[in-house]
Amino acid sequence: MAFSKDLLLRMYERMCLIRAFEERLMELYKGGEIRGSLHPSIGQEGTAVGSTFALNPDDYMTCTYRGHGAAIAKGIDVNAAMAEMLGRRTGISKGKGGSMHWTDPSIGLLGENAIVGAGVPIAAGAALSAQMDGKGRVALTIFGDGALHQGVLNETLNIAQLWKLPLILLCENNLYAEMTPVGESTPLKKLADRARGYAMKAVTIDGNDVCEVYETVGKAAARARAGDGPTFIEALTYRFSGHMIGDPETYRTREEVAEWRKRDPILLLRDHLAQKFEMPEGDLNQIIERANKQVDEAVEFANSSPLPEPSDVATDVWA
Numbered sequence: 001m002a003f004s005k006d007l008l009l010r011m012y013e014r015m016c017l018i019r020a021f022e023e024r025l026m027e028l029y030k031g032g033e034i035r036g037s038l039h040p041s042i043g044q045e046g047t048a049v050g051s052t053f054a055l056n057p058d059d060y061m062t063c064t065y066r067g068h069g070a071a072i073a074k075g076i077d078v079n080a081a082m083a084e085m086l087g088r089r090t091g092i093s094k095g096k097g098g099s100m101h102w103t104d105p106s107i108g109l110l111g112e113n114a115i116v117g118a119g120v121p122i123a124a125g126a127a128l129s130a131q132m133d134g135k136g137r138v139a140l141t142i143f144g145d146g147a148l149h150q151g152v153l154n155e156t157l158n159i160a161q162l163w164k165l166p167l168i169l170l171c172e173n174n175l176y177a178e179m180t181p182v183g184e185s186t187p188l189k190k191l192a193d194r195a196r197g198y199a200m201k202a203v204t205i206d207g208n209d210v211c212e213v214y215e216t217v218g219k220a221a222a223r224a225r226a227g228d229g230p231t232f233i234e235a236l237t238y239r240f241s242g243h244m245i246g247d248p249e250t251y252r253t254r255e256e257v258a259e260w261r262k263r264d265p266i267l268l269l270r271d272h273l274a275q276k277f278e279m280p281e282g283d284l285n286q287i288i289e290r291a292n293k294q295v296d297e298a299v300e301f302a303n304s305s306p307l308p309e310p311s312d313v314a315t316d317v318w319a
Helices: 003-032 047-054 068-074 078-085 119-133 147-150 151-162 190-198 210-225 254-263 264-274 281-303
Strands: 059-061 139-144 165-171 201-206 231-236
Touching: 003 047, 003 068, 003 078, 003 210, 003 264, 003 281, 047 068, 047 139, 047 165, 047 210, 047 231, 047 264, 059 119, 068 078, 078 231, 078 281, 119 151, 119 165, 139 147, 147 151, 147 165, 151 165, 151 190, 165 210, 190 201, 190 231, 201 210, 210 231, 210 264, 264 281
Parallel strands: 059 139, 139 165, 165 231, 201 231
Antiparallel strands: none
């Protein structure tokens, strides 16, 4: 598949924005300005951008508590996202959802989810509604390798294939479920084989190659829209930081992390732009600078926004 310079630049810009946003989150967290848990997806920008850029704006998506990257890639308002992280009323969930519960139906984001694998059946429900309304929508659900053994995921694999739901299941295999190496929780060499057990089309790809992710998800979306049912995609990737801030990372070596950093999805795309389209280094650096500026502005917006009022505690909780 031939990729235009314009598309590659847009993907590079979004990946740089995600990286800048999450690096700032880590700084704010360490400075005590963000409370609760924080699970960065730094290093996994290729799966986030490649998958969501292959969707239509009105397609549905669910993702994990490590879903900042996917949400930003899908088009969430960065100012509102930062305000949510800092607990402000202008936040995407009015400052009451925090890091693990970003939700924005206006862009098809039906929510991150703090429960492992819980976004999968929600996406299947959205896929069923899309199948019934006949408007050609699909649903993408992103989950980690740790969700592979959840009963609800296996139930969803079964019913999605049985009913030929327009569902794309993207497993971000970053080798660890929290601190547990994938080989200690499953005998499978390829996680995609789990889906093949349900007679589902399944593939394993390089999740750090944003172009391969884009092409694979695009084909899966086309199959789904044509009524050919779901696709399971195992995307091999890696998180450069720990499971959460404060993770001592005793379960992996510095050498392993260093090797994966050589496969940084942003650097891979940057090199591709420089070599194939002869993009000057200065122009590529300006994109990073613009991303940092946008994050600066998001922090300013959040800090200038009001905190929720005590009376807001029950608002939006019950229908």
